[in-house]
Amino acid sequence: MSLSDVPTGEKVRLVDVMAGRGLKMRLAAMGLLPGIEITMAQNGGAGPVVIYVRNGKMILGRGAARKVKVKIF
Amino acid sequence: MERSEIVIALAGNPNAGKTTLFNQITGARQHVGNYPGVTVEKKEGYTTVNGKTVKIIDLPGTYSLSATSLEEKIARDFIIHEKPDVVVDVVDASNLERNLYLAVQLFELDVPVVIALNMTDVARNRGIRIDVKKLSELLRVPIVPTVGTKGKGVDVLLKTAVERAEKPFSGGIKIPYGNDLEAAIQRISHLLKSRGWILPGYDAYWLAMKFLEGDEDVLKKMKASFSEGFDALEKEVDAEKRHLQELLGDDPAILFADRRYGFISGACAEAVRLSPEARHTISDKIDAVVTNRVLGLPIFLLLMYLVFQLTFTVGAPPMDWIDAGFGWLGEFVSGLWPPGSESALKSLLVDGIIAGVGGVVIFLPNILLLFLAIAVLEDSGYMARAAFIMDRLMHKIGLHGKSFIPLLLGFGCTIPAVMATRTIENERDRLTTILVSPLMSCGARLPIYALIIPAFFAPKWQGPMLWTIYTIGIVMAILLAKLLRAKVFRGETAPFVMELPPYHMPTLKGVLIHMWERGYLFLKKAGTVILGVSVLLWAITSYPKPESFPERIRTQEAAVEEAYKKSVTDIADALRVPNPEKLVEILKEEASPDALGGKGRLFLETVAEIRKITSGFTARTEVLDEDSPAYAEAVKNRNESFETLRKKAPGAFELARQYVESAEADYQKGLAELDNLRAAYAFDYSIAGRIGNLLEPIMRPLGFNKKLATPMIGAIAAKEVFVAQLGIVYAVGEADEESGTLREKLQKEYSPLTAFCIMLFLLISMPCIATFAVVKRETNSWKWPLVQAFGLTGLAYVLTLIVYQVGKLWI
Ligand SMILES: Nc1nc2c(ncn2[C@@H]2O[C@H](COP(=O)(O)OP(=O)(O)O)[C@@H](O)[C@H]2O)c(=O)[nH]1
Ligand SMILES: [Mg+2]
Numbered sequence: 052m053s054l055s056d057v058p059t060g061e062k063v064r065l066v067d068v069m070a071g072r073g074l075k076m077r078l079a080a081m082g083l084l085p086g087i088e089i090t091m092a093q094n095g096g097a098g099p100v101v102i103y104v105r106n107g108k109m110i111l112g113r114g115a116a117r118k119v120k121v122k123i124f
Numbered sequence: 125m126e127r128s129e130i131v132i133a134l135a136g137n138p139n140a141g142k143t144t145l146f147n148q149i150t151g152a153r154q155h156v157g158n159y160p161g162v163t164v165e166k167k168e169g170y171t172t173v174n175g176k177t178v179k180i181i182d183l184p185g186t187y188s189l190s191a192t193s194l195e196e197k198i199a200r201d202f203i204i205h206e207k208p209d210v211v212v213d214v215v216d217a218s219n220l221e222r223n224l225y226l227a228v229q230l231f232e233l234d235v236p237v238v239i240a241l242n243m244t245d246v247a248r249n250r251g252i253r254i255d256v257k258k259l260s261e262l263l264r265v266p267i268v269p270t271v272g273t274k275g276k277g278v279d280v281l282l283k284t285a286v287e288r289a290e291k292p293f294s295g296g297i298k299i300p301y302g303n304d305l306e307a308a309i310q311r312i313s314h315l316l317k318s319r320g321w322i323l324p325g326y327d328a329y330w331l332a333m334k335f336l337e338g339d340e341d342v343l344k345k346m347k348a349s350f351s352e353g354f355d356a357l358e359k360e361v362d363a364e365k366r367h368l369q370e371l372l373g374d375d376p377a378i379l380f381a382d383r384r385y386g387f388i389s390g391a392c393a394e395a396v397r398l399s400p401e402a403r404h405t406i407s408d409k410i411d412a413v414v415t416n417r418v419l420g421l422p423i424f425l426l427l428m429y430l431v432f433q434l435t436f437t438v439g440a441p442p443m444d445w446i447d448a449g450f451g452w453l454g455e456f457v458s459g460l461w462p463p464g465s466e467s468a469l470k471s472l473l474v475d476g477i478i479a480g481v482g483g484v485v486i487f488l489p490n491i492l493l494l495f496l497a498i499a500v501l502e503d504s505g506y507m508a509r510a511a512f513i514m515d516r517l518m519h520k521i522g523l524h525g526k527s528f529i530p531l532l533l534g535f536g537c538t539i540p541a542v543m544a545t546r547t548i549e550n551e552r553d554r555l556t557t558i559l560v561s562p563l564m565s566c567g568a569r570l571p572i573y574a575l576i577i578p579a580f581f582a583p584k585w586q587g588p589m590l591w592t593i594y595t596i597g598i599v600m601a602i603l604l605a606k607l608l609r610a611k612v613f614r615g616e617t618a619p620f621v622m623e624l625p626p627y628h629m630p631t632l633k634g635v636l637i638h639m640w641e642r643g644y645l646f647l648k649k650a651g652t653v654i655l656g657v658s659v660l661l662w663a664i665t666s667y668p669k670p671e672s673f674p675e676r677i678r679t680q681e682a683a684v685e686e687a688y689k690k691s692v693t694d695i696a697d698a699l700r701v702p703n704p705e706k707l708v709e710i711l712k713e714e715a716s717p718d719a720l721g722g723k724g725r726l727f728l729e730t731v732a733e734i735r736k737i738t739s740g741f742t743a744r745t746e747v748l749d750e751d752s753p754a755y756a757e758a759v760k761n762r763n764e765s766f767e768t769l770r771k772k773a774p775g776a777f778e779l780a781r782q783y784v785e786s787a788e789a790d791y792q793k794g795l796a797e798l799d800n801l802r803a804a805y806a807f808d809y810s811i812a813g814r815i816g817n818l819l820e821p822i823m824r825p826l827g828f829n830k831k832l833a834t835p836m837i838g839a840i841a842a843k844e845v846f847v848a849q850l851g852i853v854y855a856v857g858e859a860d861e862e863s864g865t866l867r868e869k870l871q872k873e874y875s876p877l878t879a880f881c882i883m884l885f886l887l888i889s890m891p892c893i894a895t896f897a898v899v900k901r902e903t904n905s906w907k908w909p910l911v912q913a914f915g916l917t918g919l920a921y922v923l924t925l926i927v928y929q930v931g932k933l934w935i
Pocket of ligand 1: 138142185242631
């Protein structure tokens with residue numbers, strides 16, 4: 052499933068980023084790499100999502116969140 | 125290599141507390157490069173440690189050193205080329221893993237690094253316990269815990285950094301990338317070495333890694349220096365990359381990032397302990413409200429409203445003081461010349477410099493307050509939330525939340541706004557944001573509104589009027605951005621990715637320094653650009669001076685004098701004074717009153733008395749409403765005074781009163797009219813007037829007369845010059861010293877519709893020359909600043925034309 056479908060409060064694991072090199076590298080620099088644990092902090096169904104990664108908080112636009120494939124723990 | 129001063133560079137993620145530490149270390153000994161002309165905005169400061177001068181440089185905040193954004197490139201190039209003696213990496217202890225990513229990349233650059241483990245207070249509150257000694261051993265760098273806001277650990281940090289700088293450096297830790305990756309790096313590195321392809325200042329191992337990562341900046345530089353055989357090398361690198369991809373299942377760039385994070389996670393697992401409820405922090409609780417789907421937007425709008433409210437209400441009293449100060453200064457300087465003197469120097473000082481610079485400096489309180497508010501929003505971490513809240517709306521115009529921050533900064537000044545677009549990675553998004561950013565009404569335009577709005581709109585409409593102007597700017601920006609994204613910069617919106625830093629209580633010191641920096645730049649502009657432009661505009665408004673006035677003015681002069689003489693002659697006849705000519709001279713204070721006989725003297729004394737009573741009455745009733753009891757009281761008092769006077773000398777009183785209230789009053793009015801005619805003629809004759817006349821046919825349809833032409837041109841130098849120049853246009857050849865304030869003069873000459881059109885035109889038309897320069901620099905081309913200047917001016921013209929012409933039909 053996509054990160055954009057993860058409801059608020061749910062914990063997931065990153066499987067892959069299905070995006071171009073640019074976005075993939077940017078997300079990697081921020082620590083969004085395969086295997087990492089992500090907790091959804093806020094997903095309102097539209098607009099960007101807020102996630103916790105590596106003990107920090109991040110905003111991901113909905114478009115980007117859709118490209119992040121995850122699986123539920 | 126013995127250097128006389130030690131150079132320390134501060135690196136770190138945005139919001140890690142670099143600037144706070146920088147301010148703590150350097151205090152007042154710091155300096156910010158000015159924007160225009162300087163390629164990189166650089167903050168430098170000095171301090172002394174053990175008698176040695178230490179230079180500190182605050183590098184731009186970055187998450188990594190991959191040089192995908194301008195900031196990263198600047199930071200990386202600085203470290204590689206300027207070779208600071210030590211890099212202090214400011215790390216946010218409450219977000220350790222992510223912050224250490226930059227640290228690891230710094231280790232790889234082969235410079236001595238000291239880690240400032242900042243925000244240890246925040247980390248402790250969140251239940252994050254860091255074993256500093258252990259972490260320091262694992263990373264093989266000195267680590268100093270600090271609390272930037274309280275200055276804790278700053279001394280130790282400085283001492284440690286200086287020690288590290290003075291010790292010979294034997295290389296930092298090598299990240300374990302695993303056999304396959306390391307072997308590939310070695311192969312490329314050998315290849316580079318064998319060809320001698322090492323850029324000065326770079327390290328072969330590091331270059332090899334960048335080749336595998338596909339770092340565009342490094343590739344470009346290498347290609348420029350070693351073009352021959354470069355393609356062959358690239359082929360080899362591609363083969364290595366493909367090999368790694370097959371072997372390890374991912375792009376080497378991602379693999380490197382993965383190994384670095386792996387290394388960091390390993391170190392953190394050993395040295396960091398998290399308490400289970402580490403997450404439920406105050407920040408999250410604030411976010412639950414502030415970024416709430418329902419409440420987020422209203423809270424944001426409320427905050428914006430408060431910012432503007434603060435800017436104006438709190439700013440008003442100090443503005444009055446500054447105004448009074450410059451008024452006093454003008455009078456003082458005028459007083460150095462005998463009354464009525466026509467000295468050009470006096471005019472230059474009073475009408476040119478004091479009126480011009482004073483007219484602008486008066487807005488310093490507004491500027492300071494606006495930047496104060498922006499600094500608080502930025503330092504507290506709210507700006508990032510604003511980007512989140514606005515992302516959905518920004519998406520609708522084809523931009524994303526990140527474009528919102530530069531646009532918000534645009535309300536302060538377009539220059540930092542344009543510079544802040546650097547955080548937008550996508551070129552199309554960035555250009556769109558840059559092009560529309562001047563439509564966010566900047567602080568320099570505030571003086572224009574602050575001058576015009578109170579002159580034309582009743583107090584209860586002043587706030588809404590200002591709001592309307594700002595809103596028009598925003599709406600225009602939205603429409604223009606939409607148009608640009610749909611027609612010029614087509615393509616998908618780039619992904620929106622941003623760190624959401626925890627909230628921090630901004631420090632007074634940090635906020636004040638930020639505010640002062642902006643205020644200083646503004647004052648500097650007032651002292652240089654605006655001073656120069658004021659003198660120039662004064663000169664073209666004052667010169668050339670007409671040598672004589674045309675027939676019609678001279679005829680009127682004669683007529684005014686004739687009428688006055690006739691009235692006085694009638695009075696002289698009634699007084700039976702033999703020589704009316706003499707009486708005229710005496711009344712004009714050109715001859716001594718002794719020349720008149722007893723009866724004449726009584727008349728003169730009565731005239732003086734009546735003048736005194738009348739001016740006393742005017743002074744008292746100036747601020748009174750004509751229906752008020754106080755006014756009636758004043759009238760009664762005046763009439764009583766008149767009655768007493770009449771009783772003393774009934775004949776002289778009637779004549780004297782007739783003289784003061786009609787003959788003299790008419791004469792004064794005639795003279796004032798003449799002065800206005802002469803001033804208007806002199807203005808037409810001056811260079812400014814001629815320019816105005818040339819432009820008038822173009823400006824007329826917008827409702828602008830020629831007096832507005834030169835200020836509008838002046839506004840290109842800096843928007844606030846408009847106010848200064850308008851002051852000059854109306855001050856040169858001023859009808860008389862008490863002809864009222866600039867606002868009153870504007871009120872007499874223009875309609876509210878024209879006033880609105882002036883603001884509208886200045887809001888939308890070409891941005892100031894400094895913005896032009898920054899856009900040129902940031903887009904690295906002449907095309908975009910030119911497109912922006914002409915496009916916006918054209919848009920302003922068309923829009924103002926429509927508003928004025930349609931408005932005229934209604935009003
Ligand atoms: N609680 C706490 N706040 C800090 C500390 N250091 C900096 N801050 C705050 O963090 C915010 C960002 O700091 P700043 O120096 O602007 O970060 P920069 O982006 O790295 O320059 C400001 O509001 C500072 O007041 C610290 O050690 N503890
Ligand atoms: Mg900073």
